[in-house]
Amino acid sequence: MELNRVIDDIEPADQEMMLRAREHTSQLVMPHRALGELHLIGERVCGIQRTLEPSVKSKAVLIMAGDHGIALQGVSAYPQEVTGEMVKTFVRGGAGINALARQVGASVMVVDMGIVSDLSDLASAERVRAGQTSGENRLVIKKIAKGTKDFTIGPAMTREQAEESVLAGYEIAAGVLEQGVELLATGDMGIGNTSPATAIGAVVTGHAVKRMTGRGTGVDDETFARKCQAIQKGIAANVPHAEDPLDVLSKVGGFEIGGIAGVILAGARFQRPVVIDGFISTAGALLADAMCPSATDYMFAGHRSTEQGHQFMIEHLRLKPLLDFEMRLGEGTGAALAMHIIEAGVRIFREVLTFEQAGVSKEKA
Numbered sequence: 001m002e003l004n005r006v007i008d009d010i011e012p013a014d015q016e017m018m019l020r021a022r023e024h025t026s027q028l029v030m031p032h033r034a035l036g037e038l039h040l041i042g043e044r045v046c047g048i049q050r051t052l053e054p055s056v057k058s059k060a061v062l063i064m065a066g067d068h069g070i071a072l073q074g075v076s077a078y079p080q081e082v083t084g085e086m087v088k089t090f091v092r093g094g095a096g097i098n099a100l101a102r103q104v105g106a107s108v109m110v111v112d113m114g115i116v117s118d119l120s121d122l123a124s125a126e127r128v129r130a131g132q133t134s135g136e137n138r139l140v141i142k143k144i145a146k147g148t149k150d151f152t153i154g155p156a157m158t159r160e161q162a163e164e165s166v167l168a169g170y171e172i173a174a175g176v177l178e179q180g181v182e183l184l185a186t187g188d189m190g191i192g193n194t195s196p197a198t199a200i201g202a203v204v205t206g207h208a209v210k211r212m213t214g215r216g217t218g219v220d221d222e223t224f225a226r227k228c229q230a231i232q233k234g235i236a237a238n239v240p241h242a243e244d245p246l247d248v249l250s251k252v253g254g255f256e257i258g259g260i261a262g263v264i265l266a267g268a269r270f271q272r273p274v275v276i277d278g279f280i281s282t283a284g285a286l287l288a289d290a291m292c293p294s295a296t297d298y299m300f301a302g303h304r305s306t307e308q309g310h311q312f313m314i315e316h317l318r319l320k321p322l323l324d325f326e327m328r329l330g331e332g333t334g335a336a337l338a339m340h341i342i343e344a345g346v347r348i349f350r351e352v353l354t355f356e357q358a359g360v361s362k363e364k365a
Helices: 003-008 015-025 037-049 069-073 081-092 096-104 120-129 159-178 194-205 221-238 245-252 255-269 279-291 293-298 310-317 333-351
Strands: 059-066 106-114 139-141 183-189 274-276 299-301 303-305 323-327
Touching: 003 159, 003 255, 015 037, 015 333, 037 293, 037 333, 059 081, 059 096, 059 159, 059 255, 059 333, 069 194, 069 221, 081 106, 081 139, 081 183, 096 106, 096 333, 106 159, 106 183, 106 255, 120 139, 159 183, 159 245, 159 255, 183 255, 183 279, 183 333, 194 221, 194 245, 194 255, 194 279, 194 310, 221 245, 245 255, 245 279, 255 274, 255 279, 255 293, 274 279, 274 333, 279 293, 279 299, 279 310, 293 299, 299 310, 303 310, 303 333, 323 333
Parallel strands: 059 106, 059 183, 106 139, 183 274, 274 299, 303 323
Antiparallel strands: none
16 A cells, blocks of 8 residues: 555545534533533544444554664663563553553554564464464564664664555554454554654644653653753754655654554544544654644544643644643553543433433423
8 A cells, every 4th residue: 555545545524424413412411512522522523434323332552662763862761672571561461551441441452663672472472372373463563673763863764664654554553443443542662752752743843842852751851951952963964844744754753653643544544533642642643644634633632741742742733632631651541541531422422312302391401
């Protein structure tokens, strides 16, 4: 599948269906729009799925994992080996996202987009344990390279690798959606990945690097200053073009961020809602929006991260976060929590009776 063909096949959400859904909402047995944003959520899902019988019962969290050459600049409080160890923890079902995904009834799939560790044996073991030789597994290997290059001294990846990462994310998500998943959530894992996310955010939104940069994995003041300097140096060295999202991704991005953009494009093409997680996922959303503005119709901002640049990203996308719990874990945790809210909006739309069905006089309500 060619990326341009994917983008050309994406249509905006159905505004007429949303208007019909809004009319239905006005007939629900309660004061007009008494449940506020929940009504808008249900109506948006109607417009996304082109139906007045929306459904988000089948859910999946896709965690894209990748390592980053810029980590060698000391921009993180954790060593790069943690990426591979955390992927193993996801597969074992013992991370924060696993607990929250179980609560909401979502499956979890981890995709090695380009981590340094070799986890092919673990992926093979998962297939054997599931009695499968192909198809969906809890861990999928789509390794483009063993980490990106240090973008302070040159491009993070080639343009070909950037496009490959987006298409890999698209392919994984498309496979999940074709199996009947109705609601996707994006997640990430990668030590040092707040640096490329910050760089993407600064380039695309136009905000200054210092304003966009957050603490990431709990760095101290000295590391924070080094991180800001490294990101600024990388942007200056590569001169990414904001109007060309593949150029931005290739010069200052990450394989997992490209993968997240691909997941979002798949949701849009298959007309299914996608819940965006925090800072890293929203960097991928910025790229997806730049590639295809209609893709934003299919996005829900799961939560507002404590990373200071996240708010600027959300504003650029014209989205409103569903939750603000001062979270900054990543993994898809905020998006998984928000799945509860989205399902609530859909249930209100589908399950609450109208005044006529309930036999209640609208004038007295």
